[in-house]
Structure formats: C-alpha cells, structure tokens
Amino acid sequence: MKKKILRILLVGIFVIGLTGCGTKEEKEVANSNPSEEKKTAVTYLVDKANKEDLDYQSADEKQKAEMWTFSHEKTDQTSALTDYRYIGNTPNNYVIFNGEKWRIIGVFSVDDGTGKIESRMKIMRDSKEENVVWNSEKENTWTKASLNAYLNGEYFNKLSQESKDMIDNAVWYLGGIEEQSANSSIATSDVYYKQERGSLYYENNEGETSTIAKVGLIYPSDYGYSTSGGTSENRNQCLNAPLILYGTYGYENCKEGSWMADSLKYYYEWTVTPITTYFNKVVAIDYYGTVTEMDAQLTGYGQYHPVAYLKSSVKIASGSGTSTDPYQLEI
Numbered sequence: 001m002k003k004k005i006l007r008i009l010l011v012g013i014f015v016i017g018l019t020g021c022g023t024k025e026e027k028e029v030a031n032s033n034p035s036e037e038k039k040t041a042v043t044y045l046v047d048k049a050n051k052e053d054l055d056y057q058s059a060d061e062k063q064k065a066e067m068w069t070f071s072h073e074k075t076d077q078t079s080a081l082t083d084y085r086y087i088g089n090t091p092n093n094y095v096i097f098n099g100e101k102w103r104i105i106g107v108f109s110v111d112d113g114t115g116k117i118e119s120r121m122k123i124m125r126d127s128k129e130e131n132v133v134w135n136s137e138k139e140n141t142w143t144k145a146s147l148n149a150y151l152n153g154e155y156f157n158k159l160s161q162e163s164k165d166m167i168d169n170a171v172w173y174l175g176g177i178e179e180q181s182a183n184s185s186i187a188t189s190d191v192y193y194k195q196e197r198g199s200l201y202y203e204n205n206e207g208e209t210s211t212i213a214k215v216g217l218i219y220p221s222d223y224g225y226s227t228s229g230g231t232s233e234n235r236n237q238c239l240n241a242p243l244i245l246y247g248t249y250g251y252e253n254c255k256e257g258s259w260m261a262d263s264l265k266y267y268y269e270w271t272v273t274p275i276t277t278y279f280n281k282v283v284a285i286d287y288y289g290t291v292t293e294m295d296a297q298l299t300g301y302g303q304y305h306p307v308a309y310l311k312s313s314v315k316i317a318s319g320s321g322t323s324t325d326p327y328q329l330e331i
Contacts, residue, residue, distance in 0.1 A: 041316045041329065042107050042119045049084045049107075056088065056228045056235045065092040065321070067106055070225060072190075075197035077173055077210060083108045087235070088228035089259050092321030094126070096328055097310075098163040101126040103259065104321075105222055110309050111171040113212035120170070120309040124218060128263050130303045132270070134296040140274035140282045141207040142174050142216075145296070147270065151215040151306060166331050170309040172216045173197045175209050176276035177283055187242045189224030192273075192291075196221060200276045207274065216307050217272040218260075220283045220291050228257040247289025255289030267303035268294050 039047075045067060050059065052069040067084040074080045085106035086093040093104040102123045110120040135145035142148050156164070175198035177187075196219050201207030224243050229235040230253030238246070238254035247255035255261045263269070268284040275281035275293050284294040284302070294302070311331065319327040 038315050040312060041121050041310070041314050041327070042312055044316055045104070045121070046084055046107055046119070064088055064228070065090070067091075067093075072193060075175075075194050076199045077175065077197045078109075081109050085222075085225050086259065087226050087257075089257055089262070091259055093259070094321055094323050094326035095123060095319075096326050097123060097125075097166070098159050101323075101326060104327075105218070105226075105307070108309070113169045113171055118312045120168075120312050121314065122307065122309050124305045124307045126263075126305075128267075128269075128303045128305050130267050131300055132302045132304055133299050134270050134282055134294075134302060136297060138280045138295075138297045140176075140202060140278070140280055140296045142172070142272055142274065143208050143211045147304065148211075148213070148216070151217075152213050155306065156215055162331070166310050166314050166329065167214045167308045168311045169212050169214060170216075171210050172213055172272060173210050173219075174201070174207065174272065174274070175199060176201045176207070176274040177220070178276050187244060187291075189221045189239055189243065192219070192224060192243060193221040196273050201274060202276050202279045214308060217270055217304055218307055220271050220273055220285070223258065223260050223269075223271075223285055223291065226258040226260045227254050229253050230257045243291035246291060247286075258289075261289050263303075263305065264289055268292075268298075268301050270294075270302050270304045 049067040049069055050063050052071060068087050070083050070085055072081045083106055086104060095102050095104055102125050105122040105124055107119055108122050109117050111117050132147060134147050173196050175196050177192065177195050178200065199209050201209060220243060227235065227238045229238040233251055233253040241251055241254060245251045264285060264287050266287055268286050271283045273283040275283060280296050281293045282296050283291060285291050313331060315330050317328045317330040319325050321327050
C-alpha cells in the first residue's frame with residue numbers, strides 16, 4: 001500500500017514538473033514571438049482621439065490632451081476625408097525625432113505619389129529656423145522655391161539615417177489662395193483647406209498644384225484648425241472666423257488657444273501655400289497670429305518649422321507625449 005502511494009506521488013511530481021517546464025517554454029516562445037504586435041503610432045493615437053462633436057470646454061483634461069476628429073468635404077484634389085488633429089495650447093503631442101523635440105500635428109490620409117493612400121502621422125519640428133527667405137528668385141511656385149530645395153536636399157541629407165528611414169514620399173498640395181478670399185470675412189479654416197487642395201496658381205508662373213516630396217511646411221489650415229478657442233471666443237467661433245482676424249482684437253483667444261502660436265514671435269511663419277493674385281506672394285502667419293501674405297523673397301522676417309509625414313509602420317516605443325516625457329519612436 002505504501003509503495004502504491006509512493007508511486008502515485010512520484011507520478012504526480014513528474015507530471016507537475018512536465019507541466020511547469022511546458023509553461024516556461026510557452027512563455028519563452030511568447031516572449032520571442034508576441035501573439036499581438038505593438039500597435040503602430042497611427043493606430044495608438046487614433047484610438048484615443050476625441051469625437052468631432054465633443055465640446056472642448058466640456059472635455060476633461062485627459063481628453064483635451066488627445067487629438068480631435070475632423071471631417072472634410074471633397075476638394076479638387078482629394079476625396080471627402082477624415083483626419084485627426086491636436087488642438088488647444090497644451091496637448092500631449094511631443095515626440096522625439098532626429099534627436100530633437102518635434103510636435104505631432106495629427107494623423108492624415110496621405111498619397112505617397114503613386115496613388116497609394118494610407119494614414120500617416122504628420123510632425124513639425126518644435127524649434128524654428130529664423131531669417132530665412134521662401135524663394136530667392138521672387139516666384140511663389142513651391143517646386144521652384146529655394147527653401148523647398150534646401151529642405152529636400154541639404155536639410156534632409158543631414159538627418160540621422162534612422163530618421164530618414166521613418167520618412168516617406170508624400171503628395172503636398174500647392175493650390176493657391178485668392179487674395180480677395182485671404183483678406184475677406186469668408187476665409188475660414190475650411191475655405192483655406194479647400195483652396196490649398198484646389199487647382200489655382202498665378203497664371204504666369206507656370207505653377208504646379210501638387211508635388212511629391214519628403215519635407216515641407218505647414219498649411220495655413222493646419223494653424224487655423226489647431227485652435228481650441230478660449231473663454232471669450234470658443235472653438236466654434238474661431239473655426240467660423242476668418243484667419244486674417246486670428247490674434248486681433250476680439251479674436252485673441254483664437255491665437256492663444258493654439259499650440260502652434262507658441263513660436264510666433266518676431267518673425268513671419270512661412271507656409272507652403274501661394275497667393276494666386278501675385279507672382280511673388282505667399283501665405284504667412286505674422287507674430288500677432290494673423291494669417292496674411294508676404295513677399296516670397298523678403299529677407300530678415302521669415303521663419304519656418306520643417307514638416308514631414310512619417311511612414312505608417314512607425315511605432316511608439318515609450319513616452320506619454322508631454323514635454324517632459326515625449327513619445328519615443330521606433331521602426
């Protein structure tokens with residue numbers, strides 16, 4: 001009887017040992033081949049995005065730190081689209097790229113130039129370059145601009161190899177803004193968005209309405225859409241206001257409610273968008289936060305922040321997106 005009990009105990013210990021070994025092996029396999037891959041940065045951020053109709057003033061602090069959903073109507077160059085943008089003056093949109101702090105503008109449907117469209121993260125460098133001319137040749141065609149040549153030549157070549165590997169070609173829309181629209185009471189962010197993706201340019205410049213490149217500048221609508229408004233003018237009032245009034249009396253909150261406005265000091269921020277009525281005028285954002293026009297060859301007043309669309313495969317390795325704990329990327 002004792003021998004029988006001993007045999008049973010030994011078998012039990014043996015089985016338990018095998019089960020334990022099997023569990024360890026399974027864990028090792030699971031660790032080396034995760035059953036669920038880490039989400040891409042696009043998926044991770046979009047999953048946290050707020051609905052389009054959420055009122056900013058009613059949102060809690062956690063919601064205010066994430067992206068907002070935006071719906072856009074069809075334009076001359078794009079279909080009806082949905083994108084996601086960070087708004088307000090304190091969103092968690094900091095990211096480390098090329099060893100520097102950059103800011104995430106949002107997630108957008110991007111054409112890579114071959115007709116393939118995918119969702120990509122759009123980022124702009126946090127620090128700016130000052131005293132830069134848009135085009136030394138006085139023409140407001142971005143494909144011929146000296147700044148475009150620099151960004152996609154010398155600047156891009158100086159990026160780290162890891163950073164270069166994260167950037168892919170993208171279509172940049174070069175539709176121009178009619179001066180009468182830019183300086184009128186109807187030139188809201190929506191109007192700019194539509195004309196940026198339109199088919200107009202100064203007729204004698206032989207301009208182009210789009211180009212394929214890796215690095216560019218912001219659109220005027222990127223700035224317009226980034227506002228949350230404030231106590232005097234709420235978000236909806238700002239989105240329905242012409243961009244030429246942002247930052248002026250009665251519309252101060254439209255500038256102050258934008259994280260992009262932090263760097264608008266002393267210089268004019270260049271955008272990629274031309275004015276169609278003149279051969280040498282482009283859209284810029286002045287130090288008051290007003291969207292206006294500037295001579296493309298003007299020196300001593302221009303600044304810019306490089307902008308790029310990252311590959312859809314880029315992942316977030318760590319971080320929370322705050323200024324002190326920015327997102328860390330991997331590919």
